[in-house]
Amino acid sequence: MSNETRQITTAFQKLALFWRASQWQAAGGAGLNPTQGEVLQRISRRSARLGELAAMLGISQASLSDTVSSLEARGLAERRPDPEDGRVRRIEATAAGRRVAADLPQAPAALERALEExxxxxxxxxxxxxxxxxxxxxxxxxxxxxxxxxxxxxxxxxxxxxxxxxxxxxxxxxxxxxxxxxxxxxxxxxxxxxxxxxxxxxxxxx
Amino acid sequence: MSNETRQITTAFQKLALFWRASQWQAAGGAGLNPTQGEVLQRISRRSARLGELAAMLGISQASLSDTVSSLEARGLAERRPDPEDGRVRRIEATAAGRRVAADLPQAPAALERALEExxxxxxxxxxxxxxxxxxxxxxxxxxxxxxxxxxxxxxxxxxxxxxxxxxxxxxxxxxxxxxxxxxxxxxxxxxxxxxxxxxxxxxxxx
DNA sequence: TGATTATAGTTAGGAATCCTATATAGTTTC
DNA sequence: GAAACTATATAGGATTCCTAACTATAATCA
Structure with missing residues (x-):
């Protein structure tokens, strides 16, 4: 493996850690955790199946079901049946959820500044x-x-x-x-x- | 903000999720979780203070103390006093810890392949x-x-x-x-x- | 058609993360 | 030598995230 590949993966690792840490901060402001924030942002753009969200976030369906339940308990998300497939639940943001999501930064501000430079x-x-x-x-x-x-x-x-x-x-x-x-x-x-x-x-x- | 900045941050987000998910898999093989794996890899290269590790991983010191305790309980890491400052604990990997760390991939294989291409x-x-x-x-x-x-x-x-x-x-x-x-x-x-x-x-x- | 298999999601149970807040011990400052 | 600061540990608790087992629906195919 090339040295540069090593450099790049090390950099990605640092960025991944940074991203996660930023999310704790950002979502924390709204009383959410990173996973909840991530889910809320996604569903506020477009409803999605539960399994689809789990795959996108790389966590198990069961874990995501927990997360959705906690968003639901706060009135930020809803599960709706899918008219085309009775097994499927479409996860949607409520109006309140979309408001909260709109206040979450899409990316850490420091990263955006670094890129703009x-x-x-x-x-x-x-x-x-x-x-x-x-x-x-x-x-x-x-x-x-x-x-x-x-x-x-x-x-x-x-x-x-x-x-x-x-x-x-x-x-x-x-x-x-x-x-x-x-x-x-x-x-x-x-x-x-x-x-x-x-x-x-x-x-x-x- | 430029469109490309948006593209890049979206890409980083996806990579961060991918990285985390890969870590669950990789560390899981050794019976560890991502944070434990990350700590073990770092201390197997070089001992570090507890606070230093917490900062690197972007988690609180208290959380990291938990993680170190669980590594310690498995015989993979040790806390040692720092001769220069009695408050400081240097976290070190044991020989067993270094063996486990050596088997953890440094980066997800799929990412390395993508970079080599x-x-x-x-x-x-x-x-x-x-x-x-x-x-x-x-x-x-x-x-x-x-x-x-x-x-x-x-x-x-x-x-x-x-x-x-x-x-x-x-x-x-x-x-x-x-x-x-x-x-x-x-x-x-x-x-x-x-x-x-x-x-x-x-x-x-x- | 009806039995089998596959898929989507939920629930149960539990270990462990990760938090905030507080406590303890050691160091520096004045 | 007291006060302030720093490094870490502990307590308590909410939540993640896991695996495994379960329900409900859909697809397959004999």
Missing amino acids: MSDTDRAALARSLVGIIRALQEADAIPVQRMCVSCRHFRPFAHADAARPHHCEFVDAAFGDASLRLDCDDHEAAPAGEAAAIWRRFETA | MSDTDRAALARSLVGIIRALQEADAIPVQRMCVSCRHFRPFAHADAARPHHCEFVDAAFGDASLRLDCDDHEAAPAGEAAAIWRRFETA
């Missing part, structure tokens, strides 16, 4: 590298499929000549640039396996 | 960006001071003409390249504030 090209390169890493982890089944443009059936990389906005999303039927690539898009629909690989190759080698 | 230049750029981010967080007092070359009094960036090994460590009195930059060096000694800033400027603008 980077040069535009470095930041763009970093974003691109990280998208690639997440995609590789997703491919390796190490993390659940993420709602990223690069694995979405609506995504057409480099469909336009305009260098500033070369990509196209067929769902919203609009051109956009690298900076607008989504990692967690509400309108994501997973592309079929073969197609996803082809999309990625086009994106990556451009 | 990147091009050398991309990987080097990523490493450099992450070092910069960690340094910025450290500057902002968002994370405890890390044992990084770029904040070490022994580090002399670009002291040599050799492009492959331009830096110099005065502690080991040897030249080395970017790929060998340490993020968690055993021999780190924090540089005085003014000097550290100057070192970083030289490093960054080169």
Whole structure:
């Protein structure tokens, strides 16, 4: 393994610890813990199945069920039956839950500042590298499929000549640039396996 | 805030969750939990004060004291008095603890593979960006001071003409390249504030 | 159709995290 | 030598998060 790989994993480790610690602080302000805060943010954007949330957070369904129950007890979330499948519970944020979620920072402020201080090209390169890493982890089944443009059936990389906005999303039927690539898009629909690989190759080698 | 900053923080969030989940798995194999595993790895490299470990992990001292007690109960760690300060306990790994730590993966295998697949230049750029981010967080007092070359009094960036090994460590009195930059060096000694800033400027603008 | 198997989620039970607050011991300051 | 500070430990408690077992629904297939 290369030395740089070691550097990078060490850095990720530090960032992961930092992230977790920041979450205790941030969520703590609202009387929540990190997991509750994370769940609340996600469901306030889009309702989700319980199992889906558990997979995203990397904890067991049972643990997540606990967390949802405690959010429910505080009136911040609700379980609703899914009309299409009687086994499924869709977890939704209540209005109060959305208000609380809106006050939670999306990312630690210090991290945002650090990123804003980077040069535009470095930041763009970093974003691109990280998208690639997440995609590789997703491919390796190490993390659940993420709602990223690069694995979405609506995504057409480099469909336009305009260098500033070369990509196209067929769902919203609009051109956009690298900076607008989504990692967690509400309108994501997973592309079929073969197609996803082809999309990625086009994106990556451009 | 730029869109790319949003992308990057989202990516870090996913990586942080992934890291934590991987740790449950990895440490679980040895009958440990993530925090115990993390502590054991650190003290098996170098003994540390209790408060120092707590700061590194971003948890309270009280929590860390619990964790150390449970490692102690399993015979994996020991508390020893510090000869220089009677209040301080140095936490050390026992021989058994070091054996267990040696079997814990330093990073999730899938992540290492993903990094190895990147091009050398991309990987080097990523490493450099992450070092910069960690340094910025450290500057902002968002994370405890890390044992990084770029904040070490022994580090002399670009002291040599050799492009492959331009830096110099005065502690080991040897030249080395970017790929060998340490993020968690055993021999780190924090540089005085003014000097550290100057070192970083030289490093960054080169 | 009806039995079997698989899936989604809940509940039970328990160990352990991680918190805040307080206590203790040692060190530094004045 | 008292007061203030620092490093750690302990107490008490809410909550996480686990595994295992259970219920309810859906899909499969003979």
